[in-house]
Amino acid sequence: MKTSVAESAEDLSLLFPDNRREGETVLRQAQLVMLRMLRVIDHICRKHGIRYWLCSGTLLGAVRYKGFIPWDDDLDISMMREDYEKFLRIAPSELPVDLFLQTRESDPDYDYLPLPCKLRDLNSLIIALGQENKKYARGLFVDIFPMDRYHKKHHPAYLFERAVKWCNNFICRGLDAEFYKHQSRKSLFLSFFKPLFYILKRLYDKMARRKIEANKSLTDDNCLIGRGLDIIWYEFFAYDEIFPLTETEFEGSFYYAPHNKAAYLTRFYGKNYMTPPPVEKRHPGHSVVLKPILEKD
Template structure:
């Protein structure tokens, strides 16, 4: 939910500290990562954070992510946590399929039943980690892969805190209703294992494309050539340097079109909080 503008200095400091820890861990273990989405856009257009952006994003290919997941918990300092999609409400709840590094002494949403349901983990500042999985190049094979991911996502929606069907229209509303109803009958750990198997099934194939399997289906249209993401290069970001995809121009063009053009003034507001973000330490 968008929030009226407020000072993001401490938010950016907290996000930068998380990015630096991710960078440190990845360099130590020779794990490739790259800035992604708005954080990549900020690096290119602003030399750091977009002034009104209140979150941070990185991407990793599946093999690199699996390496990171093995070491993140023991490497992250006190005050930061690594949260995977099957770790909400004792592993029984679904929020999304995105892993995160969280800044624990922070709050970006008002206290509520929903926040408590998710153990307050989604109320913390975080760096989203988007994982790039293999995508077939063939038209129909690509459609089947994305459809299977849509189905599993729909099943997982049955384990959300609350599902608002009013957010959907027409056939999509029916699709979500049916799948989420079936999904409630399937324990979320089972659905999560199904999603993991789907993500991993093509990991050894030499496909020329990637897509973000953790995205909501609305964003499955985002596809990247492997050549854009397999190699990385350093780019200045605030007071340091982080890695970006070697094909950052192509990535940003696909995501934002004319990425150097600023949005209208009324759109230059934080979008990932519903209150002035609190930093406790």
């Protein structure tokens, strides 16, 4: 018997009930919202053979605390490009009705250029610095980073790929100076040339799409894995630092993680990644407004 979209989504709502009100603080309530989203993602990915792994501060929290970093207000996962594209095709029809897969296609107002996809909770609100006036959906989220294959460092194409990513960073700063202005006065100056940057961005996206497709043919033993050409960040990893994936404990359950977690985290945070920052720096870093519960009228 064929299962309808509504039945599938309703099943996940029952399988992963909303427990945000169990949190004793606003931050813990927000973490419970994000944890539920991760559980939904994990379920869909395992069901359909989609590879993902915890990354960034979420992976650091798993290794250091077996859960969230106590003061963290976001959650990050990565997917290889082919898995990411499969997830975009499948997830919208299986997500609970209170979750929304946000891309530039599904949300025309979504203009956060550094990252092409977030899974959003529709019953909460988080506003980051520089995003106070945005019109796109702004519920609590899970960041989903597509990962691409790159040539190894000794290959001439590697320098070209690095230059391409630098160009994307430059273009994004010119197009979204409101977000970047707290980071750099240069970004505010670049905003005067915004019409030119729109043209450059369209050209860049076409070129990046061709490069992404071409690099899919790189073999596992002859490539680096890095954040996508459509993402501004630069970290690169050896294939065997990520694959085969392992599992790691996070908030009482097990989720996929890179094969060599130590190498992965050292690349992000340095060799002392297990040492917490000073007390004065232990505070949420992504939100100026955080409302995990929106009371209905």
